[in-house]
Amino acid sequence: MLKxxxxDVDETLVYYEGYDHREWYEKWIMPALMKHGIKLDYETYRKTVTGELPRSYIERFGIDHVEFWKIVDRVNLEYRRWMADRDKITPFPDVEALGELKKMDLKLAAVSNASQECxxxxxxxxxxxxxxxxxxGKDYSNLDGVKPSPYLVKKALNALGIKPEEAMMVGDSSHDVLAGKRAGMKVVNITRFGKIEGADYYVRDLWELEKLVKEILGSYSP
Incomplete structure (x- = not known):
């Protein structure tokens, strides 16, 4: 039974107009790191985010990795506030479907690789x-537990009090698909920005997700 x-949050529920990862890092993050005497090129940073390198890899540069990510997250919050002030963060119009899903007595969780505050x-x-x-959001006690690790997803399942087979992961990226699968869940890929291989279901938006959930719940009826 689906319970x-x-x-996922970013690019699944909300959209950042004009966001470019490299530009964001070089214009926002690098200057903040320089103030702390930290020099880290974009490519190395990118690899720690994609999971090619562990987030603790930063320690090789003589930087405490927890403090490093706290600096990054503080700047990211400033960036989000800056974007919000300029109306450059918008929810996708279909987020209203969350209300309909909630009416089905389903427990809902949001899990992001961004910080809790962001x-x-x-x-x-x-x-x-x-x-x-x-x-x-990301857990500073286990920074390598961000998606595609199943750590945060399992943490949410435990908090909701439901088993992996009683839930579905919903997201737009390969990290979401992998995290859900590694947690033992079925995964729904929202194909706003393209199809990710390996998901169990594909929907164009949250209204299609609502339809899918109704069909799944209806299949349990005698």
Whole structure:
């Protein structure tokens, strides 16, 4: 029986107009790191984010990796506030479907590789926080536990009190698909920016997800 859904946040529920990862790093993150005497090229940073290198790899440069990621996250929050002030963060129009999913007595969680503060900020910005029973951003006690690791997803499942087979992961990226699969869940890929191989279901938006969930729940009826 399907009892819950675990959602990715960025690019699944909200969109950042004009966002470019390299530009963001070089214009926002690098200057902040330089103030702390930290020099780290974009390519090395990118590899730690994609999982090609562990986030603790930063220690090789004589930098405490927890403090490093806290600096990055503080700047990321500033960036999000800057973007929000310019109306450059917008929810996808189909986020209203979250209300319909909530009416089905499903437990909902949001899980992001961004910090807790950054994740809560964008959800509260558009009054989306109210739909979720739990919200988890990256955990500083386990920084390598970000997606595609199943750590945060399992953390959400435990908080919701449901088993992996009773929930589905919903997201737009390969990290979401892998994290859900590694947690033992079925995965729904929202194909806003293209199809990710390995998912169990594919939907174009959250309204199609609502339809899919209704079909799944209806299949349990005698």
């Amino acid at each position: 819950g859904l675990i959602f 994740t809560e900020f964008v959800l509260e910005l558009f009054n989306l926080r109210e739909y979720f029973d739990v919200v988890y």
